[in-house]
Amino acid sequence: MSPGSFDPVTNGHLDIIDRSSRLYDEVIVAVLINTSKQGLFTVEERLDMLREVTRIYPNVRVESFHGLLVDFCRAQGAAVVVKGLRAVSDFDYELQMAQMNTGLAGVETLFMPTNPLYSFLSSSLIKDVAKWGGDVSPHVPEGVARRLAERLAPGTPNG
Template structure:
C-alpha cells in the first residue's frame, strides 16, 4: 500500500492545499492529512476548527484520513507506516526550503519526500495571506474551500 503523509498547520486549509491533495490522490492508496501541533505557535483557528475544515473538505474521499500529531513529522510517518511525505511547491523559495527539510528527513528516517507543483492560478495562495486578508476584513472566499467560508 502506498501511503503518504501531507503535514501542515492548515491554518486554514487553502485551495492551494486542496489542489495538491486532489492531484496526489491517484498516486497514493492513502493520504493522511496531518496537523502538526506546536504549542509555541499562535493559530488563528483552533485545532478543532482545522480538523473540521479538513474533514468537511474531504468527507467524500475514502483515501483521506485526518490526524494530529506532536513531535517530528518523520516519527509520525514511521508510526503510521507511511514511507512518503507529500509537499506542495509554489515557487523557488519553497523548493529551497523544502529541499533542505527533505534531505534531513531522508537522512533521519528514510522517508522519501514527493513534491507536486501547484497548478497555475494557485501559487499565490498561502495560509498566511488568507489570515492577513481575514484579519483586515477582506474577501478571502476565492482562496479557501467551502468548509472555511462557513
C-alpha cells in the same frame, strides 16, 4: 502523507490533497500541533475543517501530530511525504527538510508543483486579507470562508 499547519486550509492545499489521492492508496493529511505558535484556529477546528472538505475522498484521512514528522510517518507506516511547492523560495527550505527526513528515517519526499491558479496562496495571506475585510471566498472552501468571517468579525477577540 501531506503535512502542514492548515491554519486555515486553502484551495491550494486541497489541490495537492486531491492530486495526491489519485497517486496513493491512502493519503494522511497531517496537521502539525505547534505548541510554540498560536494559530487563528485551534488544532481541533483545523481537523474539523479538513475532515469536512476532504470527506469526498475515500482514501484520505486527517490526523494531528506533534514532534518530528518522521516519527509520525513511522508510526503510521507512511514512506512518502507529499509537499506542494509554490515558488523556488519554498524549494530551498523544503529540500533541506526532505534531505533531513531521508537521513533520519528513510522517508522520501515528493515535491508537487502547485497549480498556477493557487501559486500565490498561503494560509497567512488568507488570514491577513480576511482580517481586513477582503473577500477570500474564491481561495478557500465555503465552510472555511464562513469560519474565517465568524472568527474575524468586528467585536470578536481576533476581529
